[in-house]
Amino acid sequence: MKITLRTIAEESGFSITTVSRALAGYDDVNAETRQHIIEIADRLGYQPNLTARHLRSQQTNTIGMIIPRTAHFSDPFYMELLSGVGREASEYGYDLLLSAQTRSEEELNSYRRIVGGSRVDGIVLARVLVNDPRIDYLQRQRYPFVVFGRVESGECPSVDVDGTAGIRQVIAHFVANGHRRIGVIRSSHALMFTGQRYAGYVQAMESLGLPRVDAYEVEGNLTQQSGQDAAARLLDLPEPPTAILAFNDLMALGAMAAVQQRGLTVGADVAVAGFDDISAAAGATPPLTTVRQPIHDIGSRLASMLIRQIQGQPLDEFQVLVKPELIIRASSRRR
Amino acid sequence: MKITLRTIAEESGFSITTVSRALAGYDDVNAETRQHIIEIADRLGYQPNLTARHLRSQQTNTIGMIIPRTAHFSDPFYMELLSGVGREASEYGYDLLLSAQTRSEEELNSYRRIVGGSRVDGIVLARVLVNDPRIDYLQRQRYPFVVFGRVESGECPSVDVDGTAGIRQVIAHFVANGHRRIGVIRSSHALMFTGQRYAGYVQAMESLGLPRVDAYEVEGNLTQQSGQDAAARLLDLPEPPTAILAFNDLMALGAMAAVQQRGLTVGADVAVAGFDDISAAAGATPPLTTVRQPIHDIGSRLASMLIRQIQGQPLDEFQVLVKPELIIRASSRRR
DNA sequence: CACAACGTCCAAAACGTTTTGGATATATAT
DNA sequence: ATATATATCCAAAACGTTTTGGACGTTGTG
Numbered sequence A, B: 001m002k003i004t005l006r007t008i009a010e011e012s013g014f015s016i017t018t019v020s021r022a023l024a025g026y027d028d029v030n031a032e033t034r035q036h037i038i039e040i041a042d043r044l045g046y047q048p049n050l051t052a053r054h055l056r057s058q059q060t061n062t063i064g065m066i067i068p069r070t071a072h073f074s075d076p077f078y079m080e081l082l083s084g085v086g087r088e089a090s091e092y093g094y095d096l097l098l099s100a101q102t103r104s105e106e107e108l109n110s111y112r113r114i115v116g117g118s119r120v121d122g123i124v125l126a127r128v129l130v131n132d133p134r135i136d137y138l139q140r141q142r143y144p145f146v147v148f149g150r151v152e153s154g155e156c157p158s159v160d161v162d163g164t165a166g167i168r169q170v171i172a173h174f175v176a177n178g179h180r181r182i183g184v185i186r187s188s189h190a191l192m193f194t195g196q197r198y199a200g201y202v203q204a205m206e207s208l209g210l211p212r213v214d215a216y217e218v219e220g221n222l223t224q225q226s227g228q229d230a231a232a233r234l235l236d237l238p239e240p241p242t243a244i245l246a247f248n249d250l251m252a253l254g255a256m257a258a259v260q261q262r263g264l265t266v267g268a269d270v271a272v273a274g275f276d277d278i279s280a281a282a283g284a285t286p287p288l289t290t291v292r293q294p295i296h297d298i299g300s301r302l303a304s305m306l307i308r309q310i311q312g313q314p315l316d317e318f319q320v321l322v323k324p325e326l327i328i329r330a331s332s333r334r335r
Numbered sequence C: 001c002a003c004a005a006c007g008t009c010c011a012a013a014a015c016g017t018t019t020t021g022g023a024t025a026t027a028t029a030t
Numbered sequence D: 001a002t003a004t005a006t007a008t009c010c011a012a013a014a015c016g017t018t019t020t021g022g023a024c025g026t027t028g029t030g
Helices: A005-012 A016-024 A031-044 A050-057 A076-091 A104-116 A133-140 A163-176 A192-207 A224-235 A249-261 A279-283 A295-310 B005-012 B016-024 B031-044 B050-057 B076-091 B104-116 B133-141 B163-176 B192-207 B224-235 B249-261 B279-283 B295-310
Strands: A062-067 A095-100 A122-125 A145-148 A158-161 A182-186 A217-219 A243-246 A271-276 A289-292 A319-322 A325-327 B062-067 B095-100 B122-125 B145-148 B158-161 B182-186 B217-219 B243-246 B271-276 B289-292 B319-322 B325-327
Touching: A005 A016, A005 A031, A016 A031, A050 B050, A062 A076, A062 A104, A062 A295, A076 A095, A076 A249, A076 A279, A076 A295, A076 B076, A076 B095, A095 A104, A095 B076, A104 A122, A104 A133, A122 A133, A122 A295, A133 A145, A145 A295, A158 A295, A163 A182, A163 A192, A163 A243, A163 A271, A163 A289, A163 A325, A182 A192, A182 A224, A182 A249, A217 A224, A224 A243, A224 A249, A243 A249, A249 A271, A249 A279, A279 B279, B005 B016, B005 B031, B016 B031, B062 B076, B062 B104, B062 B295, B076 B095, B076 B249, B076 B279, B076 B295, B095 B104, B104 B122, B104 B133, B122 B133, B122 B295, B133 B145, B145 B295, B158 B295, B163 B182, B163 B192, B163 B243, B163 B271, B163 B289, B163 B325, B182 B192, B182 B224, B182 B249, B217 B224, B224 B243, B224 B249, B243 B249, B249 B271, B249 B279
Parallel strands: A062 A095, A062 A122, A122 A145, A145 A158, A158 A319, A182 A217, A182 A243, A243 A271, A271 A289, B062 B095, B062 B122, B122 B145, B145 B158, B158 B319, B182 B217, B182 B243, B243 B271, B271 B289
Antiparallel strands: A095 B095, A289 A325, B289 B325
């Protein structure tokens, strides 16, 4: 049988109100009464019904994250982000509600359902699109949210990594190692960060006086398989690139596989670099050169920004820009 | 302003009841009326308040997972499990509530809070302890739950991997490769699976006629660092083992680091093997020999068992035992 | 003595749903 | 004509909590 406030009220002879207030620590209840009530609550193992509390108080002490189906649930990027968000949320006593999409067209519906349904107090958004309907929606609803990435229009709290600077460093590193034919596996231009990283590529090539060859530019969808396919196309060119830069690590790992499949040696024959520094990057064979974004820390940061916002506290920084760090490993070093 | 059933009721001139029933698809509402109500609901962008619905219907369409603080939130084991559970839950239209512990003594309190507070409809449990208070609690509460692992007493739906058989295979593999001095980095005996894996070790050593040396047996706490420390102790012995078996991959990776730190070559000088086959295992240098448990699939399986149980459907299998597979990679191959 | 202040308590409303048990009017069967 | 079935609707209760606004008796102050 469920133990509710009513049970304790009946057991103790006081009203539901008094029981509630006694347990909540209000000071308009006699010390003895409180003692008595607490004792009964403990004995019966009372646990407040959180759903009822949430309904009444209109907040859930929960933050939400929606994982797009396109990203396959086990995408390490999301996993690391999740881990950072979850860790920090727990620090504030918040739970984390995860919702995964079955179909990507329905992604916005998920937001409507969760947000409109007051399931959570705020939302963490990642992988922003160029005209992201989710952001429009959340802004119109005046719903608390934070963004991993940059948002063109309007103000919203965000943490972003300077992808332009990151990619410039990679190209400079390639060129310093004597590479001139540089292939790039970029992501879809629908994604916000693609533009930034692509700008880094363009700037670096121009400032280093290298021509951009159309055939050296291919697109992947951020998965390892797509990286492998894209790299295969590059390597099949009559004059293939000697260095390949992928816009994320997963695609870079795929590219390494493609290189190795052709009997070439990553590093010696073809340099490969990625972006993210997911944990698999350091462990790869050979270890992958990459631009580190501290995803876990960014997740924590986002969670704390979101929760402060929910609680109406002022944010010390509104839009944070993190400098990424180039991590040079064997995948881009000539022997 | 919040759009509720009341708003639509006022706007349409019908009662809250009728609006609710119209939207829910009951057939005791006139077709025209329903049309009208749906039209208004769409126009206003009505989203049912899920908290209220949950309170009234006494179910949340959510399953829970509590991540112990001891496991560091980003433990790849939990991440893969999570990914499997989340994927399958979304297939059934369930969300996933994650709660992380700030302090491990409070873990049981978390269960009390979430379960007693009716926050979720059921719970997935992992890393079972030998006399696990969580299981006692959930059984007493008659709360739906499923377990990754084995439970000594009582019946509860579970999926487990035959750790005994897995470890036996590893030892047999070591011995077939000529190893006789085998070190083992085991986990705490407080964990249920430790007993099973340890039994595999004992059985294999006995059946192969090898003596068990106390000094070759050390304990770690499943983290990479502890594996490294434990392996260091083994390697510092006057007659160090030539093969090291860790009870999970993270510790095995730590052990590889310890071996390499001493200037020895993993595989050639010291063989290393782990258990789990987390994704980092294949990518490690050298790739790690390990016993694969299909964690992601097990997660999916658990989620579907749990949800069927919640929905009162019969389970086709109550206690599933998965045969693990030995994956031989370079970390245990002599050159 | 009157009045205010204080300490302790509680009934009722509210949060937004879903479900129960009819009410009412119309159509059909006897 | 009456009785019965059917179609459509709704008021009220319920889920379990928190908060509001005040009741009531006691104590202190002038």
